[in-house]
Structure formats: C-alpha cells, structure tokens
Amino acid sequence: MRALTWTGVNETSVETVDDPTILNDQDVIVKVHLSTTCGSDLHLLGGYIPTMRSGDVLGHEFMGEIVEVGSAVRKRKVGERVVVCSFVACGRCWYCTHELYSLCDNGNPNPALTETLWGSPIGGCFAYSHALGGYAGSHAEYIRVPYGDHGAFPVPDGVSDEAALFASDAAPTGWTGADLAGITPGDTVAVWGAGGVGQMAARAAMLLGAEQVVVIDQLPERLDQVRQHVGAEILDFAQDDVLAELKERTGGRGPDVCIEAVGMEADGTGAQHLYDQVKQQLRLQNDRPTALREAIYACRKGGSVFSLGVFGGLVDKFPLGAVMNKGLTLRGAQQHGHRYIPMILDRIAAGELHTEHLATHVLPLEQGPEGYEMFKSKDDGCVRAVFRPGT
Amino acid sequence: MAGRLAGAGAGVGVAAVATAAAAVVGRRHRLRPDEGAGSPQESRSRWQAVTILAQPQDVLGADDTPPFFDGLRDTVEVEARPAPADKGTELRARLREPASSEDDAAEAAKEIRVALRRAKQVIEAGEVLRVDPTPHGERKATPTGAVVDEATDRADEEGLL
Numbered sequence: 001m002r003a004l005t006w007t008g009v010n011e012t013s014v015e016t017v018d019d020p021t022i023l024n025d026q027d028v029i030v031k032v033h034l035s036t037t038c039g040s041d042l043h044l045l046g047g048y049i050p051t052m053r054s055g056d057v058l059g060h061e062f063m064g065e066i067v068e069v070g071s072a073v074r075k076r077k078v079g080e081r082v083v084v085c086s087f088v089a090c091g092r093c094w095y096c097t098h099e100l101y102s103l104c105d106n107g108n109p110n111p112a113l114t115e116t117l118w119g120s121p122i123g124g125c126f127a128y129s130h131a132l133g134g135y136a137g138s139h140a141e142y143i144r145v146p147y148g149d150h151g152a153f154p155v156p157d158g159v160s161d162e163a164a165l166f167a168s169d170a171a172p173t174g175w176t177g178a179d180l181a182g183i184t185p186g187d188t189v190a191v192w193g194a195g196g197v198g199q200m201a202a203r204a205a206m207l208l209g210a211e212q213v214v215v216i217d218q219l220p221e222r223l224d225q226v227r228q229h230v231g232a233e234i235l236d237f238a239q240d241d242v243l244a245e246l247k248e249r250t251g252g253r254g255p256d257v258c259i260e261a262v263g264m265e266a267d268g269t270g271a272q273h274l275y276d277q278v279k280q281q282l283r284l285q286n287d288r289p290t291a292l293r294e295a296i297y298a299c300r301k302g303g304s305v306f307s308l309g310v311f312g313g314l315v316d317k318f319p320l321g322a323v324m325n326k327g328l329t330l331r332g333a334q335q336h337g338h339r340y341i342p343m344i345l346d347r348i349a350a351g352e353l354h355t356e357h358l359a360t361h362v363l364p365l366e367q368g369p370e371g372y373e374m375f376k377s378k379d380d381g382c383v384r385a386v387f388r389p390g391t
Numbered sequence: 392m393a394g395r396l397a398g399a400g401a402g403v404g405v406a407a408v409a410t411a412a413a414a415v416v417g418r419r420h421r422l423r424p425d426e427g428a429g430s431p432q433e434s435r436s437r438w439q440a441v442t443i444l445a446q447p448q449d450v451l452g453a454d455d456t457p458p459f460f461d462g463l464r465d466t467v468e469v470e471a472r473p474a475p476a477d478k479g480t481e482l483r484a485r486l487r488e489p490a491s492s493e494d495d496a497a498e499a500a501k502e503i504r505v506a507l508r509r510a511k512q513v514i515e516a517g518e519v520l521r522v523d524p525t526p527h528g529e530r531k532a533t534p535t536g537a538v539v540d541e542a543t544d545r546a547d548e549e550g551l552l
Contacts, residue, residue, distance in 0.1 A: 021524075
C-alpha cells in the first residue's frame with residue numbers, strides 16, 4: 001500500500017509499504033477514507049519528539065471503513081463506517097473503567113519509554129513515535145486498529161466523512177479540556193490557540209454552559225473560523241494586549257477557566273518568545289510554554305488552567321508562584337476520546353458542533369509532503385491538510 | 392492510608408474482593424512473614440508490582456501461579472493483595488533467594504517485569520498487545536535510530552516497575 005512516512009527532520013515521503021495485518025485477535029483493519037494532519041504532528045516532523053524512527057508512517061486522526069476483523073472482535077463488523085480514536089485503549093483496566101482512556105495501562109506496547117520519562121506509562125497513540133507504542137499511522141490506505149471493539153465508533157448515516165474525521169481527535173481533545181477543566185454555567189473561558197483543537201475546546205465550553213468564550217491566536221483565517229463556526233469572541237495576540245483585554249472583558253477578574261491548546265511550539269511576541277526560541281533550539285528546554293505561562297497569569301484567582309496542547313519534557317521559567325499563590329487548579333491530559341466520541345457524533349448529526357470547515361485543504365495522499373509543508377507554514381490559510389488515500 | 396481495603400464506604404463487591412484477597416495474603420504470609428523491601432544485594436530483592444483490575448483468585452489462578460510465571464516458579468515468589476478502594480489486586484513478585492551478582496539481579500528484574508506486565512494485560516484485556524511487524528518505509532541507519540530500536544526492543548523489560 002502507499003503511505004506517507006517521516007524520513008527525517010522536516011522531511012516526509014510517500015512510499016510503498018507492507019499492508020497491515022491482524023496481529024491480535026481484537027484487532028480490526030480499517031480502509032482509510034480520510035486522514036488529517038494535526039498540529040501535534042509538527043512536533044514529530046521538527047524532531048522535537050526524539051523517539052521517531054525514519055520510515056514511520058504518520059497520521060493519527062482518521063476515519064474509514066472496516067475491512068477485516070480479528071477472531072475476538074464482537075461489536076464491530078466488516079463494512080461499518082467508523083471513526084477511530086487516536087488513542088489506543090483496552091477499555092477494561094482501572095483507568096479505562098474510570099473514563100481516563102488516554103492513561104490506559106494496556107494500550108502501549110512500549111511502556112518503558114514513557115514510564116522512564118514521566119514516571120508512569122500512558123496509553124498508546126497511532127503514529128506518535130515509539131514512545132507511544134510505535135503504531136503505524138493513518139496516512140496510508142489501510143491501518144491496523146488494536147482493541148477494535150473499544151476504539152472504533154460507527155458513524156451515523158447523517159454525518160459526512162469530512163465531519164466525522166475530526167471526531168477522531170480534534171473534537172474529543174477539545175472536549176476533554178473543556179470538561180475536565182471544570183467549566184460551570186456562566187463561566188468565562190479563554191482558549192489559547194485557534195487551531196482545530198482550540199476551536200473544538202471553545203465550542204465545547206459554550207455547549208457546557210460558558211457565558212463568554214474568548215479564543216486567542218494571531219492567524220486571521222483561524223480567528224475568522226472561530227467567529228463564523230464557533231461563535232466565540234476573538235483576540236489577536238499580535239495586535240492586542242491579551243492580559244489587559246481579558247481583564248477588561250471580565251470586570252478585572254480574569255477568566256474563570258483558561259485552556260491552553262497550543263503546546264510545545266508556541267508562538268509569542270517580544271523578549272519572552274525570543275528567549276524560549278533560543279533555549280529550545282539549544283535544547284536547554286524541550287518545550288516553549290509561552291501560551292501556558294500567559295494562561296496562568298491571565299486566570300482569575302482560584303480559577304482553573306488546563307494544559308491541552310502537547311508538551312514532551314521540560315520547560316523553563318514556569319510561573320509556579322502564580323499557580324500556588326493564586327490558588328489555581330492546574331490540570332492536563334491527552335484526549336479521553338472513548339468517553340466523548342459517541343456524544344460528539346450525535347452533536348455533529350444534530351448540528352450543534354461544526355467540524356467540516358477545519359478541512360481547508362483535501363489532497364490525495366500522494367501530495368502528502370506538500371500538504372504538510374502547507375500546513376506547517378500555514379500557507380493559503382491552511383488550518384488542516386486532509387489526505388484521501390487511494391486517490 | 393485512609394480508605395484502604397474495604398473500608399471508607401466500599402461496596403459489597405469490593406468487600407468480597409478484599410475478603411478473598413485477605414485469605415490469599417494470609418496464606419502467603421504464613422509462607423513468607425518477612426515482607427520488607429530491599430536492594431538486590433540484600434537477602435531479599437525489592438518487590439516489583441502491578442495493580443490488576445481483577446479479583447485475587449483470578450490473578451493468581453487455580454495453582455497460585457499467575458500467567459507467565461510458570462517458568463519463574465522456582466526462583467520467584469509471588470503474592471496478591473487487595474489494592475486500595477476499587478483498584479483491584481496488587482500482584483507482587485520478587486526473587487526467593489538473593490541474586491549472586493548485580494547483573495543477575497538486573498536480569499531477574501527484567502524477567503519479572505515482563506511477566507508482570509504480560510500477566511496484567513492478559514488478565515485485564517485478554518491478550519498481550521503486539522506491534523510488530525508494523526508497516527513502515529525505508530529505515531535509515533542513523534545513531535538516533537539505533538538508540539530508538541534498542542529502546543523499543545527492550546521496552547517491556549525496562550522502566551521503573
């Protein structure tokens with residue numbers, strides 16, 4: 001089959017690779033209809049996640065059709081149109097039974113790497129390096145899905161492929177942040193990042209009852225999408241004084257909940273951003289926490305800050321004093337998608353959640369390298385480059 | 392620790408688990424009353440443990456030997472005890488006799504780690520998850536690639552467990 005692979009720092013290629021096979025009895029094989037780039041892929045492309053191997057097939061956010069099932073698969077059937085959660089979870093360990101699916105004890109066949117790095121292993125994720133399992137990704141014609149009964153979700157008839165695609169990762173990741181941040185009706189919520197995850201977090205915040213939601217970014221096309229498809233307020237951090245604006249819009253308090261949906265390659269302005277860039281390039285810190293710092297400063301006393309963007313290791317100049325003295329609750333997570341995907345598909349079908357607009361560029365898989373280049377450089381207003389294998 | 396065992400409002404099911412587990416632990420304690428942890432150089436190696444969401448009798452099996460521990464019965468002792476609250480059963484294992492060298496201790500720790508992890512997967516999820524062979528493109532021979540290959544080849548033997 002044809003697949004898009006990572007071949008080195010900022011290099012990708014479309015190659016012919018072996019077809020996936022059933023390796024475990026609970027596996028299903030999915031013929032990929034659509035597979036999207038994700039902002040977190042850029043950390044892999046740029047070499048910020050050191051456990052990649054040249055030749056790894058990229059892509060973790062996808063949907064398609066089941067073409068083969070293992071002998072122990074009970075619920076899923078050949079021919080079903082499904083969206084697959086990007087995280088691999090068994091559905092039966094203590095974490096899964098407590099709906100903390102990305103923390104699954106049995107989803108990562110390479111537990112030592114994250115156990116050593118973070119103290120405990122987390123679940124597996126498609127194509128997110130060998131630290132998260134070494135699974136082949138979805139930028140390919142076919143993909144093997146472990147624990148198919150638990151991770152593949154049938155797509156309702158009224159939901160298009162393009163809309164269902166983002167129920168794989170962007171929408172449930174956003175929902176994870178909004179839900180676990182503890183939003184209550186009437187809250188003011190600020191979201192850093194107007195990419196797919198940030199937009200979905202903002203929409204989830206609104207659907208969970210937030211009275212005022214403000215999304216912060218600098219890319220006009222993304223802020224336009226927020227206005228048009230999410231219905232939230234916007235701030236352009238390249239032009240606006242974000243902290244002053246948030247104070248003004250909240251009567252001097254600051255947002256009740258601040259969600260950081262940017263991650264380790266945050267952009268910013270001024271000396272702080274330059275400092276973070278230099279330290280990251282010199283590998284004196286792994287991650288640039290510019291947006292997370294701002295979220296912590298902006299949050300009201302006693303509020304909640306959620307770290308939803310992907311971080312890998314260590315950051316510098318972390319404002320722990322603000323966290324402690326302002327009495328903040330700081331929480332983070334990868335997506336617990338199995339918990340939210342059925343509900344998200346229902347909301348998409350009901351017209352409450354719009355996702356199709358995120359797919360600004362739909363390309364044949366053979367144009368994968370160009371798609372990633374466009375996505376990385378944000379050319380032509382690219383929010384997400386989506387690949388359609390087999391075309 | 393507050394809430395440990397079946398206390399602090401735990402339900403009937405957890406109480407039953409705790410009762411069954413207590414019987415198992417009691418039996419084990421008669422065999423091995425000295426329960427302290429230690430380094431491989433001491434008379435006892437440190438316990439290595441996983442917590443499995445299952446009842447103790449399902450963890451130990453009918454012959455008191457969890458899955459993947461058949462080949463370790465002569466050298467490794469195992470024990471199952473209730474985990475706090477609703478977390479299931481702690482399956483613990485350590486060498487019966489001191490290791491003869493640090494290398495032997497390290498090798499034994501790897502074997503125990505693999506057995507514990509696989510036992511947990513089979514009991515909870517019904518299978519040991521595989522990842523190879525996985526589709527991939529051309530693998531370049533690079534120093535970092537060699538490190539990743541080495542790390543993943545041994546990924547179920549290593550770690551903090």
